[in-house]
Structures are given as structure tokens and as C-alpha cells.
Amino acid sequence: QVQLVESGGGLVEPGGSLRLSCAASGFIFSDYYMTWIRRAPGKGLEWISYVSNSGVVTNYADSVRGRFTISRDNAKKSLYLQMSGLRVEDTAVYYCVRDFSQNYYDSSGHEYWGQGILVTVSS
Amino acid sequence: QSVLSQPPSASGTPGQRVTISCSGSDSNIGSNYVFWYQQLPGMAPKRLIYRNNQRPSGVPVRFSGSKSGASASLAIIGLRSEDEADYYCAAWDDSLRGWVFGGGTKVTVL
Numbered sequence: 001q002v003q004l005v006e007s008g009g010g011l012v013e014p015g016g017s018l019r020l021s022c023a024a025s026g027f028i029f030s031d032y033y034m035t036w037i038r039r040a041p042g043k044g045l046e047w048i049s050y051v052s053n054s055g056v057v058t059n060y061a062d063s064v065r066g067r068f069t070i071s072r073d074n075a076k077k078s079l080y081l082q083m084s085g086l087r088v089e090d091t092a093v094y095y096c097v098r099d100f101s102q103n104y105y106d107s108s109g110h111e112y113w114g115q116g117i118l119v120t121v122s123s
Numbered sequence: 124q125s126v127l128s129q130p131p132s133a134s135g136t137p138g139q140r141v142t143i144s145c146s147g148s149d150s151n152i153g154s155n156y157v158f159w160y161q162q163l164p165g166m167a168p169k170r171l172i173y174r175n176n177q178r179p180s181g182v183p184v185r186f187s188g189s190k191s192g193a194s195a196s197l198a199i200i201g202l203r204s205e206d207e208a209d210y211y212c213a214a215w216d217d218s219l220r221g222w223v224f225g226g227g228t229k230v231t232v233l
Contacts (some may be wrong), residue, residue: 037168044211045160045162047222095168104215105155110160110170114167
């Protein structure tokens with residue numbers, strides 16, 4: 001069965017850095033775009049970034065552009081999110097999510113989510 | 124401020140019908156599929172409706188989705204206590220080239 005397991009979260013001071021990882025199993029990882037989505041305390045879901053199946057194409061929400069970098073290693077079936085210049089408002093549970101395989105218009109939605117990992121930015 | 128607009132809360136008694144609206148624009152709902160997610164407390168979101176009105180296997184038939192123009196809605200027909208959760212609409216946005224979500228609607232079963 002499909003499994004997505006995040007790691008690397010924790011407490012970091014404002015301005016600091018953190019790297020999230022997501023280990024995927026149960027599907028052909030290199031066939032799918034992958035996405036990070038977060039939920040801040042008391043707020044709703046927010047799409048953060050996606051990376052194409054090859055890793056060549058990426059995009060970011062304006063709230064994290066220039067500070068976060070998404071990447072993947074298909075050989076290791078792993079997704080990453082390098083976060084720098086962290087702000088208090090980046091405090092959230094971050095979810096690793098399997099996205100579409102070819103194009104967004106072929107999407108059947110976000111069927112598989114990790115359990116989420118908490119990132120707390122505080123002094 | 125979320126790109127898609129949802130009411131922050133909705134409620135009903137067991138057995139009632141509850142409808143949640145989701146309003147967007149031409150660049151998202153108006154030209155792309157709408158998806159709905161349910162998030163129970165402490166859990167990861169779960170896909171509830173895909174491609175406007177399709178229900179994945181295992182999702183009860185009391186959940187239904189619809190779309191008209193740049194708006195969509197989720198209906199829960201025959202509300203049950205286990206439906207108490209946060210509900211989110213989502214769509215691809217052609218301008219942002221990414222996914223946009225509604226702010227979420229908290230459904231309370233009275």
C-alpha cells in the first residue's frame with residue numbers, strides 16, 4: 001500500500017533552517033509529481049510547492065518562494081523540502097502528498113497524504 | 124486570506140442536510156476540477172470528492188459535490204456525528220500554476 005512518511009521537523013528559531021524529508025513506498029515514485037501542503041495552527045490548508053516527476057519542474061507559493069526549495073531523489077524514493085529564513089508564520093504541520101502523474105487536468109486529487117510533521121518556529 | 128472562499132462554519136442536527144459553498148474565479152474553479160477534503164481532528168486530510176462530483180470508493184453516498192461556473196458546493200445528506208470535521212475545497216489555479224484551497228469550513232453536529 002502507498003505510504004508517505006515525513007521526518008525532520010522540530011523547533012527552530014526565526015531565521016533558522018530545517019530540512020524535511022518524505023520517504024515514499026508502495027508506488028512507482030518516479031511516475032508522480034509530489035507536493036508539500038501545510039496547515040498552520042488555527043488556519044486552513046495551504047499548498048506550498050510541487051516538483052515534477054523528473055525533478056526538473058518546480059513551483060512555489062508566494063509565501064515561501066525564495067526561502068524554500070523542493071527536491072527529490074527518485075533512486076531513494078524520497079522528497080525533500082529545504083526551508084531557510086524561517087518565520088514564526090511558517091509554524092505548521094507539513095504534509096507530503098502524492099500529486100498527479102502527467103498533468104494537473106488529469107488529476108484525481110490528492111489521494112495519498114503523509115501523517116504530517118510539525119515545524120515550530122519560535123525563539 | 125485564501126484564494127477560494129468558504130464559510131467558516133456550518134452545523135446541523137443528525138439526519139439534516141448541510142451544504143458548504145466554495146467560491147473561486149475563472150482561473151481556478153471556473154476552468155478546472157474541484158476537489159473536497161475532510162480533515163478529522165489530529166488526522167491528515169482525506170479526499171472526499173474529486174473532479175467536481177466523483178466519490179472515491181469507501182466514501183459514503185451521503186457526500187455529494189457539484190460545480191456551476193466559478194462556484195462549487197459540497198452537500199452532506201443525512202448528517203452523522205462522525206461527519207464533525209473541517210472541510211476544504213481545492214482547485215488548480217492557472218494563473219498561480221499551483222493548487223489553491225478554501226479557508227475551510229468547520230462542520231458541527233448539534
